[in-house]
Amino acid sequence: MLKKGSKLYSILTGTCPKCQKESMYLDPNPLHIANVLKMNEKCSHCGLKYQIEPSFFYGAMYVSYGLNVxxxxxxxxxxxxxxxxxxxxxxxxIIASIVLLFPFILRWSRNIYINMFVSYDPTFKQ
Structure with missing residues (x-):
């Protein structure tokens, strides 16, 4: 069901949306709360800079709101x-589910947000 090259694959796995070869996060485990939002600066495979512009991921707050609702x-x-x-x-x-899913929703919102602007590039090879 989750095929490499789909946006759903990148969103659920937290991989680079362009090449889908490595995790965008320093620690791939979202349950390590101290590291939940620490990201690599760019992808080591395709060179995609994750922070596309200053304060890029502030827009993920709107996605997070929708996911929490x-x-x-x-x-x-x-x-x-x-x-x-x-x-x-x-x-x-409701409160318990939102609290328990908090680290996942944080990551999913960032993953969804960056996937709205960057698409998978099947022609990219390295």
Whole structure:
């Protein structure tokens, strides 16, 4: 399902959106909270500079907001509508899911944002 060359592959794996040969992050594990947003300056394979312009990833905040809203709605639907819990339990499940998915959402939002501007280049070889 996740084929190299697709945007979904780059988004979910955190690889360079242009060549998809290396991780954009210094530490590929998002659960190491201290390093969750530390990125390489550029790709060592294709030379793509990840910070395309100064403060480039500030735009990822909007993507992060959308992802958090989606996670909150999904948690509410699962908790309140599927498991028939009370509103208080549904609210707690929303907060818990957003807190637990925090490092993943941070990375996914950056990955989605850079993939909006940079596409995979199948002709690039090194």
């Amino acid at each position: 989606a996670v909150g709605i999904a948690a509410f639907i699962v908790s309140y509508l599927i498991f028939n819990s009370s509103l208080k339990v549904a609210f707690i499940s």
